[in-house]
Amino acid sequence: MKRYFHGLALGLLLLGAPSCKFVTGLISGGSGPADVNDLVEAAERVAGEIDESKQSMLSAVQALQKVTAPDFQGDAVKAHEELEDAIEGSEDQANDFRRSIEKMQAAAEPVFDQWTKDLEAYSNPEMRQRSQARLSAARERYDAVVAAVEPVLVEYEAINANLRDHILFLSHDLNAEAVATIQEDVKKVSKEASDLDGSFNSAKAATRSYVESSAQPKAGTHEKAVAVKGS
Secondary structure, three states: OHHHHHHHHHHHHHHHOOOHHHHHHHHOOOOOHHHHHHHHHHHHHHHHHHHHHHHHHHHHHHHHHHHOOOOOOOOHHHHHHHHHHHHHHHHHHHHHHHHHHHHHHHHHHHHHHHHHHHHHHOOOHHHHHHHHHHHHHHHHHHHHHHHHHHHHHHHHHHHHHHHHHHHHHHHHOOOHHHHHHOHHHHHHHHHHHHHHHHHHHHHHHHHHHHHHHHOOOOOOHHHHHHHHHHO
16 A cells, blocks of 8 residues: 555656656757857857958958049059959958858757747746746847848948949949049948948947857866966
């Protein structure tokens, strides 16, 4: 009889708690610290590509300004070649920027999906609520990154296309009279580049905010902090 009640109590206990298989399935669904680290590193790469894209765009615009300056007296052929190289470099950089965004988005999906699923595994409702709040904050910061970088990429590619039109025009008509006819166009693309420069800065700030709040401790950080404190 004692064995019967012991077995009954154990059965009720198991019914009242998540099964080991269920909890394991939730927690080990393929996302953990390594996956979060992958996402943070992907976001860091996006921040790096923002800097590279900003510099490439400015170099291309400056090359256009140089060859179309009213008082330009240099080697027109060489200046045109430099402009061509600068535009090609900016177009290549835009492709790198796009790929970095795509990799970040691919890394984010399993992290946030599994975090959401794992909320069901908590037995402590207060801890579940804290994790839910942390998830919401992390997701909000990540979404801010996407909302910042995607429009910047679109604008960047549009400026590259505009620069490509300018060099096509100059390829067949590079003389003082022709250059005079596109002065307003050059001013317009220069203004667009200046505006995009500010957007690049905002996108990087959003990216850095996510990285700084989500980055995990690095090896040796604790030991270094203890050494400084004890010195």
